[in-house]
Amino acid sequence: MREGSLPHAMLRPMSGDQIEHESLVVSLNDEEALAAYKQPFDAYPVSLLPRIIGGFLIACGNLFYGRRPSYMKFRAIEVIARVPYHSWSSAIFTFLTLFYSNEDRALRLSTLSHFTRFAADNETMHVVVISGLARAHERAGLLRHTIIPMLFAFFYFWTSYVLYLLNPRWSLEINYLFEQHAFDHYSLFLEICGDDLKARPIHSSYLAWYGRDVRSHYEFFRSVRNDEIIHRNRSVHEIELHCSRGRAAF
Numbered sequence: 001m002r003e004g005s006l007p008h009a010m011l012r013p014m015s016g017d018q019i020e021h022e023s024l025v026v027s028l029n030d031e032e033a034l035a036a037y038k039q040p041f042d043a044y045p046v047s048l049l050p051r052i053i054g055g056f057l058i059a060c061g062n063l064f065y066g067r068r069p070s071y072m073k074f075r076a077i078e079v080i081a082r083v084p085y086h087s088w089s090s091a092i093f094t095f096l097t098l099f100y101s102n103e104d105r106a107l108r109l110s111t112l113s114h115f116t117r118f119a120a121d122n123e124t125m126h127v128v129v130i131s132g133l134a135r136a137h138e139r140a141g142l143l144r145h146t147i148i149p150m151l152f153a154f155f156y157f158w159t160s161y162v163l164y165l166l167n168p169r170w171s172l173e174i175n176y177l178f179e180q181h182a183f184d185h186y187s188l189f190l191e192i193c194g195d196d197l198k199a200r201p202i203h204s205s206y207l208a209w210y211g212r213d214v215r216s217h218y219e220f221f222r223s224v225r226n227d228e229i230i231h232r233n234r235s236v237h238e239i240e241l242h243c244s245r246g247r248a249a250f
């Protein structure tokens with residue numbers, strides 16, 4: 001759906017950050033550019049506790065929704081994937097309440113807060129559009145596709161929140177693992193269903209409102225795949241920026 005299909009009052013102006021993000025997303029459609037962007041962070045050493053919690057979340061996802069990618073599995077992934085960004089915003093709000101008078105700390109927290117709000121909007125776009133696509137292509141059960149993802153999201157929200165207060169690195173590292181998992185799943189989906197996805201046009205008012213210009217399911221899922229690797233790399237970037245001095249950095 002193009003901009004022309006939405007009333008002018010419902011179009012939102014794109015921020016400089018979003019224009020930059022959308023341009024990066026398009027550039028990652030090139031496989032060589034994608035490999036060059038991804039490779040430097042592929043071997044990031046994740047700590048033990050995040051590996052245990054991230055592994056648990058991914059194993060539960062595979063148990064309930066299978067190992068193979070599907071619209072409904074993506075819907076569950078996206079319901080859960082947007083949670084840490086909201087959780088970090090809440091934790092940052094808590095920290096800012098405690099440290100109003102420390103300008104350096106407030107500045108660090110506010111820059112991360114900027115990223116979390118932007119990424120949360122991006123993940124919300126994923127879950128809204130994928131929910132619509134899933135409804136049209138697969139049958140959804142209330143327990144398996146609504147209640148269970150919400151329970152996971154509840155668990156993940158508080159895990160991210162508490163870990164962020166204890167040690168932000170741990171919380172960001174779980175996100176690194178989850179975003180890598182999402183990226184791998186979207187990549188596999190494009191590989192095995194690419195021809196079908198290219199033949200399916202996409203129509204979404206939410207996408208038009210958001211400012212994502214895609215014409216087919218293939219182009220949409222490729223853009224989501226690129227979003228996820230950007231989120232993964234950005235998680236490491238935030239760790240390097242804010243956690244280099246350990247817990248005291250926040």
Ligand SMILES: [Fe+2]
Pocket residue numbers: 078081122123126182224227228
């Ligand atoms: Fe996502």
Ligand SMILES: [Fe+2]
Pocket residue numbers: 081123179182227228231
């Ligand atoms: Fe993501």
